[in-house]
Amino acid sequence: MDHFSCCTTNKMARTHVVIGFRPCCFFCVMEEKDPCVRKACLELALRDMHMTRDDTELALTLSFIWRFAMADPENPELPSLGVFECMTRLIKKGLEDVEWVMTGQNVYVPYYAVHIIGSYTMKKPEFAVKAVESGVIAPLLELMRGKMSWVEQRVVVRALGHLASYERTFEAVAAYEDEVVRLAMEIATTCVDVVYEEFVSVQEREGTVRYHSELLTRGLGGLEMEDRKAEEWASQLQCWSLHLLNCFAYKERSISLICNKTFLKDLSQMWGGLVNHTSPAGIGLIRILCYSRKGRGHVSGSREIILSLCNLSQSSDDWQYMGIDCLLLLLKDQETRYKVLETSLFYLLDLVELKALNDRQNLGDRITRVLLMDYNIKKGCVYTPKTQKALKELWRVKVERRKRERKLMSDNQENLTETSVLVSLIKQQANQLLCVGDIEGAIKCYNEAISLCPLKLRRKRMILYSDRGECNLLLGLVDAAISDCTRALCLSEPVNSHGKSLWTRSRAYDIKGLSRESLMDCIMFVNGRCFRGKIPYYATQMISKQMEATWLFEEARASRVLPQMILKEKNHFTGLSTITEEPGKKKDGRMMQRKKPDHPLDFD
Known part of the structure; x- marks a missing residue:
């Protein structure tokens, strides 16, 4: 007799349960239709289950x-x-x-x-x-x-x-x-x-x-x-x-204990991976720490965390906005602002034309206000010359140029059309120079076109930045390529959706050894393009390579294999028997599917 029939076919069995006998089967109890009997059976079963x-x-x-x-x-x-x-x-x-x-x-x-x-x-x-x-x-x-x-x-x-x-x-x-x-x-x-x-x-x-x-x-x-x-x-x-x-951090408890320098360094590398993308992992805890004064003091002193936040703020990762939030919280605090400004400034400058990200509206304007919040008061006296120059340029573009263009366009709409045509002509000249191999000449033309292109023409500016980014990558100017592609992706609609910029930046990140950022850009590139069911070989190769590099156990594997390799080489010269090197775990080159559980922190 199966579980679901052994207790329901006999009324006497149900009666025995009610008066105190143990039920025959918990599964049968769960099938009981009589609410009184079911309650009595379940209560008794739970009470005596440990026996x-x-x-x-x-x-x-x-x-x-x-x-x-x-x-x-x-x-x-x-x-x-x-x-x-x-x-x-x-x-x-x-x-x-x-x-x-x-x-x-x-x-x-x-x-x-x-x-x-x-x-x-x-x-x-x-x-x-x-x-x-x-x-x-x-x-x-x-x-x-x-x-x-x-x-x-x-x-x-x-x-x-x-x-x-x-x-x-x-x-x-x-x-x-x-x-x-x-x-x-x-x-x-x-x-x-x-x-x-x-x-x-x-x-x-x-x-x-x-x-x-x-x-x-x-x-x-x-x-x-x-x-x-x-x-x-x-x-x-x-x-x-x-x-x-x-x-605990949310209630500002044990902040000093959590902010141990060694733990903070490790925390910056805890990202959850593609298998657990619904959890903010390390960045979630860092963000909570940045909400408290004591936490900001500790976080601002960790160079590893600041660099991790900067890279995250420019990536196409799901938690990009958290990286930006953390940096802005640190920059708004006068006690931590000047500890992180030198490092974060040039990352955030590429994001000042962001409109909306994860339902956060006018994020670029918010970044601008935070970066310039004491610029008029101190006139850069506490800044290095490089920082002062960058803030001055930000003020010129985001404040003075915007005001000037608004007035110009309101007076005469024909100016917008004329300027747009001129920019297109300069862009054509840049493309021709690029075709004949004059990359530096093309960059000069792109520079001129960008300086003339009205801020209102967001799509045209996106293409100009993207094309200049590709040129910079061809010249080996990796950081400049990342900067230009980031600016282009901020101008795309929706954000981080321009395929060419994503692919260029993915390659640039790969050169810098930023495997996680390269992987995210490549996945976004593939997901956003219509390849008629067949992903290009170059994209699958990039994804496979970066998935190998970002495999959760890669560091553990490397730390285990390296000593074995050293000992093996040593034994090669001493004549001792060698230790068999552990073969690396084979991981397929598939694109990991981003499956979402019903609850963001609950899985099987």
Whole structure:
């Protein structure tokens, strides 16, 4: 008899459940139509679940409850009947009884129990309060300390992050503030290396923990699928740890601890990757830190973070606006302005013609105001000559030239047409010079055309900047090419949509070794062009190359392989037996699909 019929075919069985006997099967209880019987059965099942002797049935039951919770996380039925108390008892049993947890399928119990807590608390603060009152925090902390493995830590930081995000339950988590923050920082910093070392790099998969493999793919798919899921889960573990830190930074708690110089340096490289693009990862925490005075002081002192923010502000990454926001917050604070101005100025100058980005209107004007906010007062006396010259040019173009052009065009609209024709003629001359190989001559013509082209003619200016950017790249002027293409992309409609500029900048970023930025531009280039189902070879090559370079485990792989290569070469001269170099993990050159989960911080 199957699960769904064994308890429903016999009315006597239902009666026994009501008067106190244990139900035959949890799955059957979930199929019960009588609300009174269903409630009594569920309450009894949850109360006694930790005494279940069949480890396979227990693991299947928890897996079913988790799926039920994920499908409808706001359903109050199980939370009201004691699901949090049940999960707390199961986690404690797994932590205290080593022999029990290592028996059969019981090893899955702590993982699913924590996952159920996290699923029911991700949307409803009322459920979070119930979870805290049920005593979930203490056993969750035990698992966060590494009592079992990184697999359990992944769902623990997710659950604690939900509990810490609500006003009513934050203090319950903050009671362990110092330890929680330190553990979250440690996990965020080391989790990628741990997953690579303990799972991905193991050549014989028999050497990995079996239940990890089964959890990753539900027993379906081969080694390639397992590695993909391991990359996704490692990224989630890192991002959820950062989200937990966000909850404390948002309340300006543990700022000094979080702003450890070593951690800030690592934080600037935590971006989530294509497998976890819905989480802002490191930039999300940096942005929260920039909202507090103390946080800005620490962030402004990290050169790695400032450079990362500058590169992000010019990229076509989904979180570009966050990079810009962070820089503007630092520049508006007089205590940090002059620490970051020299570095950020020339990146932000390329963005002053931005109109809208992620629903932020007139962003270019906002950037201009921040850059020039004390220019008239101090007349550049605190600036270096280079900075003073750049701000003076910004004032001339964005303030004086705009006023002059508005007056000119309002007096005579024919001037706009005449100027547009003149610019087109100069552009044609530049194109002819480019055709005969006179790149420098072409750049001079583009310079003249840009200086004459009215600010109102945004599309024409976009093309001029894009063409000049290509010329600069041909001459090997990589930074100038990036600057011109960025200006062109700011003028495109919508922002970051001009194909030629994206491809030119992607190549320029590749030359500079900025693999992440190059990858994002190339993906935007491919997605925005109509290639009739066939992506050009040059684009697939670029994507494949940058995906190799930005692979989440690339740094961990390199740090493992390099010592082996050095020892191998050393042994070559000493006559000792060589250590076999670990072959690099083969990653296909596919374009990663940007799949969006229902909740920005919730995955399988």
